[in-house]
Amino acid sequence: MTRFVKFQSILFSVVLIFMSIQHSCAQLSKGTFMMGGTLSANAKSTKERSSEWKTRSININPSLFYFVANNAAVGLITPWDYTYEKASNSKRVTTTSTYFVGPAVRYYFPFGSWAVFPTASFMHGWRTMKSGYPDYNDFPTKVKGNMNSFNGGVGITYFVAKNVGVEGVLSYQHDTATSRDDASQLSGEWKERDSSFNLSIGVQVYLSKK
Structure with a gap:
């Protein structure tokens, strides 16, 4: 009798684990849309x-994904970057805005209420840089250009509800920019390259037909 009770307990535990895994995988099944x-x-x-530069930046990254197979998603991302720079010994301010659009891919490895996923994306962007003295409403320098960006990393999602996941992503980003200014002494075209590691936090909503 004792062995039978133990067997029932083990079987019940296995069923609970299996149900938990199935619950977590349901959000990642083929045909599901993911928005966030x-x-x-x-x-x-x-x-x-003799000067100190202070830089402040923000990145907002809306996305829409579709699961083409279980755990595998492809999507479109449209990030916006904004950077503010100012030197301590000057009132001159430089602001840079960049709009991106490009494809992205993810593959999820679920376990319980969690899922780990590698992710990669390639984006093309349009950048505008302004530099001047805002106290005098004077922005004498305005530079426009294009930008390509590759981003690859790994993330983790925790499903706080059946169709809602909170995620964190640690990624490496490499940017190549081409800028041009024909209105000032900086007339001409030049290229820039930049690499960085980023940590971002977001929310995704999963919309399934099932």
């Missing part, structure tokens, strides 16, 4: 000779 995005912000100070 991430938000990240950064603040840093850089000393250069």
Whole structure:
């Protein structure tokens, strides 16, 4: 009798685990749409000779994914980046806005109420940089250009509800920008390259027909 009770307990535990895994996988099944995005912000100070540069930036990354197979999603992302820079010994301010659009892919490895996923994306963007003295409503320098960005990393999702997941993503990003300014002494075209590691937090909503 005791062995039978133990067997029932083990069987019940296995069934609960199986139901938990099935519950977590339901959001990641073929035919599901995933809508949401991430938000990240950064603040840093850089000393250069007699001045100190203060930089503030924010990134908003809306996304729409479709699961083409169980656990595998492809989608479209449309990030917006904004950066504010100012030197401690000057009232001159530089702001940069960049709009991106591009494809992204993810593959999920679920376990219980959690899922780990590698992710990668490639984006094309349009950038506008303004520099001047806002106290005098004077922005003498305005530069426009294009930008390509590759982003790859790994994330983790916790399903707080059946159709809602909170996620964190640690990623590496490499940017290549081409800028041009024909209205000032900086006339001409130049290229820039930049690499960074980013940590972002977001929410995703899963819409399934089932």
